[in-house]
Amino acid sequence: MYTSPNVNRIEHQLNLFGISRGELLDMLNQDRVKLLGQEDVFGENIKISTLKKIDEIFGKGLGYYTDPKDPIQSKDESIFFRKDHFNADLNLGARQIVNRFEQEKLSFSVLAKLSDFNIKRQLKVYSTKQDPKLAAEEIRPILYPRFVKDRKKFLENFIAKLGEHNIIVFEFVETHNKKNKANINGFYLSPNVIVLKRNQKSLKREIFTLAHELGHYLLNEEEIDDNISEEMSAKGNKLSDIERWCNDFAYYFLVGEYEKEIAAIQTASEANDYYTDLIEQVSERTHLSTLSLYTRLLLSHKISPVSYKTVTDNILSSIREWEETEKKRMEAEKIKALAEGRKAPGGSPKPIISPMFLETIKSALYTGLINEAEFCKRLNIKSEKINSYL
Secondary structure (H helix, E strand, O other), X not given: OEEOOOHHHHHHHHHHHOOOHHHHXXXXXOOOOOOOOHHHHHOOOEEHHHHHHHHHHHOOOHHHHHOOOOOOOOOOOOHHHOOOOOEOOOOHHHHHHHHHHHHHHHHHHHHHHHOOOOOOOOOOOOOOOOOHHHHHHHHHHHHOOOOOOOHHHHHHHHHHHXXXXXXXXXXXXXXXXXXXXXXXXXXXEOOOEXXXXXXXXXXXXXXXXXXXXXXXXXXXXXXXXXXXXXXXXXXXXXXOHHHHHHHHHHHHHHHHHHXXXXXXXXXXXHHXXXXXXXXXXXXXXXXXXXXXXXXXXXXXXXXXXXXXXXXXXXXXXXXXXXXXXHHHHHHHHHHHHHHXXXXXXXXXXXXXXXXXXXXXXXXXXXXXXXXXXXXHHXXXXXXXXXXXXX
């Protein structure tokens, strides 16, 4: 079966994703024996099966491409039309995720407005000329969540706390078999949306990412970040002023009163075992990683580059060993479960849902703006689970 698409709409998506006609053809022709040509994709009549393949990339729904009305390029539509350069070399998976949440942001804003939810920015805008430490000290009493040792619960508390001040956080989870994985850790979309990638290996790193993106919110500087980690600070002047400010803010926001203990360190060296016990204690009480804390010592000239490399090499080696052990343990549990006829443990974790988002979607359901099917779709839940969210 064939259909007549509005080619200008396909071109619009190419501009949005920053890819050429040739690159689109290359994507569509992967694993194909009979290759598609220009006319098969951009002709007046194309196969519906081809249009479905195109939509697997852009995710707009088939009706989008047959709409005769030409799209208008708007800065409101996407960060890709608002900015030319990013702190990341974005792959296809990253661009798909960003576009997904740009759409989510727009639809959420509409529902919030129709539901009489006020989602306007509540906090003032900061500048990179302001001291990030002072900014963290000012913001911390407002946005720092109730501390708990459980890192997953702390992250949930953090997301909820931000929601109380009209900062909505979306978390996304990528399954192990996802074809195009996003090479990003997080991003900020003006005026009040933060998006996080679930870090399966380190919730401490995800917490740091959230605090870093909070810095972008405070500066009101949109950005897409590919590798937000505690190690980034060690790059020193290779970071932009904005990225350095956000890293510093994240550190001071999370470390809080324990910065006094870090500041009291003279020089970490082999002679004093690099203050290992103190660093580990502060890490547990702040959810900052030991790697982040040693990076701060390096930036403060309280550990030599040679000692820093020794310490961080040991930390990274321990992490890799733990990951390998955990992988073997999970594989052994799956084999045992299958042998006993049980369902294998594991599976993809569910994204954390911001209470702010949940309340807005619930209000939209109660007022008839959306139906139960749409409610479940937006929360990515099964229909039989709906009552537990109402």
